Amino acid sequence: MERMQAVVALQRRLQELGYVAERPLAATLMLMDDLRRPLLLEGEAGVGKTEIAKVLARLHGTDCIRLQCYEGLDVHAAMYEWNYQRQLLAIRLLEHDGRSAEAKERDIFSERYLLKRPLLDSITREQPAVLLIDEVDRADEAFEAYLLELLSDFQLSIPELGTIEARSRPWVVLTSNGTRELSDALRRRCLYHYVDYPNFEKELLIVETRLPQAPARLARQLVEFVQSLRQLDLQRRPGIAETLDWAAALLRLDVGALDEASPEAILDSLGTLLKTRADRQALTPDVAQRLVASC
Amino acid sequence: MAADGADPGQALCARLGGFVSFLRENGFALGIDDAASMVDAAQRLGLLDPLLLRWSAQALLCRRPDERERFGELFDAWFLPPNRRKYVESRAGGRGVLERARAPGGREAEDGSEGMPVAANDEAAADDEPAGGAAKHGASAGESLARMDFRHLHRPDDMRALDALMRGFARELRRLALRRERIGGARRLDLRRTARRSVAHGGEPFELAFRERRRERPRLVLLLDVSRSMNLYSFFFLRLARALLGAHWDTRVFIWHTRLSGVGEALREPDPWRAQERLQLLSAGWAGGTRIGECLDQFAREHAVLVHARTALIVVSDGYDTGDTALLAGALQRLRRRARRLVWLNPLAGREGYRPLARGIAAAMPYLDLHAPAHDLASIERVLRPLVLALR
Numbered sequence: 001m002e003r004m005q006a007v008v009a010l011q012r013r014l015q016e017l018g019y020v021a022e023r024p025l026a027a028t029l030m031l032m033d034d035l036r037r038p039l040l041l042e043g044e045a046g047v048g049k050t051e052i053a054k055v056l057a058r059l060h061g062t063d064c065i066r067l068q069c070y071e072g073l074d075v076h077a078a079m080y081e082w083n084y085q086r087q088l089l090a091i092r093l094l095e096h097d098g099r100s101a102e103a104k105e106r107d108i109f110s111e112r113y114l115l116k117r118p119l120l121d122s123i124t125r126e127q128p129a130v131l132l133i134d135e136v137d138r139a140d141e142a143f144e145a146y147l148l149e150l151l152s153d154f155q156l157s158i159p160e161l162g163t164i165e166a167r168s169r170p171w172v173v174l175t176s177n178g179t180r181e182l183s184d185a186l187r188r189r190c191l192y193h194y195v196d197y198p199n200f201e202k203e204l205l206i207v208e209t210r211l212p213q214a215p216a217r218l219a220r221q222l223v224e225f226v227q228s229l230r231q232l233d234l235q236r237r238p239g240i241a242e243t244l245d246w247a248a249a250l251l252r253l254d255v256g257a258l259d260e261a262s263p264e265a266i267l268d269s270l271g272t273l274l275k276t277r278a279d280r281q282a283l284t285p286d287v288a289q290r291l292v293a294s295c
Numbered sequence: 296m297a298a299d300g301a302d303p304g305q306a307l308c309a310r311l312g313g314f315v316s317f318l319r320e321n322g323f324a325l326g327i328d329d330a331a332s333m334v335d336a337a338q339r340l341g342l343l344d345p346l347l348l349r350w351s352a353q354a355l356l357c358r359r360p361d362e363r364e365r366f367g368e369l370f371d372a373w374f375l376p377p378n379r380r381k382y383v384e385s386r387a388g389g390r391g392v393l394e395r396a397r398a399p400g401g402r403e404a405e406d407g408s409e410g411m412p413v414a415a416n417d418e419a420a421a422d423d424e425p426a427g428g429a430a431k432h433g434a435s436a437g438e439s440l441a442r443m444d445f446r447h448l449h450r451p452d453d454m455r456a457l458d459a460l461m462r463g464f465a466r467e468l469r470r471l472a473l474r475r476e477r478i479g480g481a482r483r484l485d486l487r488r489t490a491r492r493s494v495a496h497g498g499e500p501f502e503l504a505f506r507e508r509r510r511e512r513p514r515l516v517l518l519l520d521v522s523r524s525m526n527l528y529s530f531f532f533l534r535l536a537r538a539l540l541g542a543h544w545d546t547r548v549f550i551w552h553t554r555l556s557g558v559g560e561a562l563r564e565p566d567p568w569r570a571q572e573r574l575q576l577l578s579a580g581w582a583g584g585t586r587i588g589e590c591l592d593q594f595a596r597e598h599a600v601l602v603h604a605r606t607a608l609i610v611v612s613d614g615y616d617t618g619d620t621a622l623l624a625g626a627l628q629r630l631r632r633r634a635r636r637l638v639w640l641n642p643l644a645g646r647e648g649y650r651p652l653a654r655g656i657a658a659a660m661p662y663l664d665l666h667a668p669a670h671d672l673a674s675i676e677r678v679l680r681p682l683v684l685a686l687r
Contacts (some may be wrong), residue, residue, distance in 0.1 A: 004344050027350035031561060034340055035332075042360060076487070084486035091498050178360075180542075184324060187358040194363050233573075 038172035043195030044240015053132035513686035518610035545551030597672035614656030640669035
């Protein structure tokens with residue numbers, strides 16, 4: 001039962017740090033800590049996947065090293081690269097040096113001339129860091145295969161230097177938007193958590209946590225508005241990030257309550273929620289009024 | 296922690312091991328080591344609390360959104376005894392997958408079997424091959440399915456199998472099309488390679504290597520005729536388009552009839568039923584004959600930007616036209632100049648004794664790189680594979 005208390009404590013701690021997590025997520029994070037397995041987060045854009053990694057870093061008081069994946073991401077951008085300019089320069093400078101060729105070579109291919117990219121950086125820190133591999137589904141299959149070595153053994157091989165073992169084991173968080181199916185091999189190595197759109201209570205709690213200065217009435221109304229907006233047939237449904245943006249915008253516009261605000265103010269600020277032209281057109285003043293009225 | 300409760304711990308471990316195989320029988324892709332790590336985790340961490348056990352097992356054993364969705368039910372089924380029998384029976388009697396009726400249209404919650412990588416997690420329900428199905432359609436069955444005329448395909452099983460074939464095909468095409476940066480004589484200096492080449496000249500960077508800007512990705516533009524004369528086929532081409540989109544291809548899809556409209560967004564819709572709804576909405580209210588000429592002309596006027604030097608333009612139509620053929624010829628002539636390849640796929644062309652006499656196709660013939668039959672998957676593969684290679 002102690003463990004359950006620990007989970008609750010972790011949940012509370014996360015909330016103090018500004019992240020509202022359900023208990024299953026808190027339990028998963030604990031498990032991640034115990035088993036030291038990477039965590040794979042899936043879910044729609046804007047539901048706070050990346051935020052989990054950041055709060056994890058704050059929780060452990062360490063850095064969050066982020067690797068943003070994109071198509072064509074290769075080893076040299078993700079792991080390491082030799083600093084060729086400096087190496088070439090060093091070759092010149094060492095020409096009249098009395099040392100043996102071997103020693104010179106060792107010098108040129110030493111860590112001094114190695115540029116650490118996120119993956120290598122994360123395992124060579126003295127203090128374990130949080131490694132965030134963002135939108136891993138955007139990278140090619142080839143890169144995914146490369147990741148496997150890191151995730152299972154926490155080591156990387158550099159041909160010129162040999163295998164580099166992890167000095168510390170980072171907490172690894174991978175996120176995916178599902179633009180491409182991830183390989184089974186990658187999934188097998190990870191703990192899995194699906195981040196859903198929050199329900200009303202949770203979203204309200206998030207707004208209250210992140211924007212304590214918002215009046216309670218406004219917070220309730222705007223969360224309700226966003227919740228019903230997600231039910232509409234939109235191209236891009238607004239995520240939590242959008243809710244918070246909108247809340248901030250409304251505060252800035254001095255809106256105290258949605259039903260008291262001028263319709264123009266609401267319509268003007270909707271640019272923070274709706275990010276495509278079609279969605280913007282779909283939400284006519286009538287529809288907006290109706291949504292406000294039902295809040 | 297295992298020490299203080301050795302007996303209940305032991306029992307729980309056995310139970311947990313059983314649970315993992317239960318999940319496996321219900322279509323979860325789990326191996327023996329998963330059972331070991333689950334039991335190990337439970338033992339070391341003392342996950343005796345039911346809620347904690349549930350959350351931890353969910354994180355450890357689920358790998359996909361649809362698995363997570365079913366997990367709760369299966370967990371209850373295994374750990375709450377009275378319910379358990381029902382599921383065990385359905386497993387023995389059926390195809391080894393917990394069947395659950397969902398949504399209209401007999402949608403089933405099933406997971407892909409091993410060795411059949413499930414693409415597009417969003418299509419989980421509609422598209423996955425049932426575990427038992429793998430045995431039913433072996434390689435040869437898949438082969439014959441690929442050669443089956445689309446208009447003879449009705450059974451949901453066949454559809455699912457065809458979807459799997461299409462997805463595999465789409466992935467293969469993507470592999471063909473992907474190309475890394477080439478080393479050639481342009482722009483940025485590639486220091487890595489320059490340093491490597493300097494070895495031959497005693498460390499003198501004598502031969503310089505350059506990195507060429509990665510070229511634009513090949514793009515497919517599909518123009519699908521969804522008029523009444525095509526209704527036996529258009530459905531399959533939409534599925535193919537969906538498979539291509541799912542493989543993260545640069546694919547643009549338009550459907551036309553008397554008017555042209557882009558359907559990429561609707562096809563990307565994660566929920567297949569909503570996708571169908573949106574497509575129906577898009578094509579609602581259309582009537583009258585096919586106006587190939589006007590639609591292609593509309594495409595050439597409004598969307599020609601989409602067609603770049605690495606684009607293959609694929610028109611899928613039977614060529615029955617009630618519109619202006621001069622317009623058609625003009626539009627094709629213009630598009631021909633922009634696109635790398637202009638291909639006309641014709642479902643009727645595979646039939647015996649077919650000759651391209653329909654007004655539309657007769658007018659289009661001079662501008663086409665290829666006019667090919669497309670009544671089954673095999674014939675489409677025959678066309679698309681060389682097409683993609685030509686785009687590289």
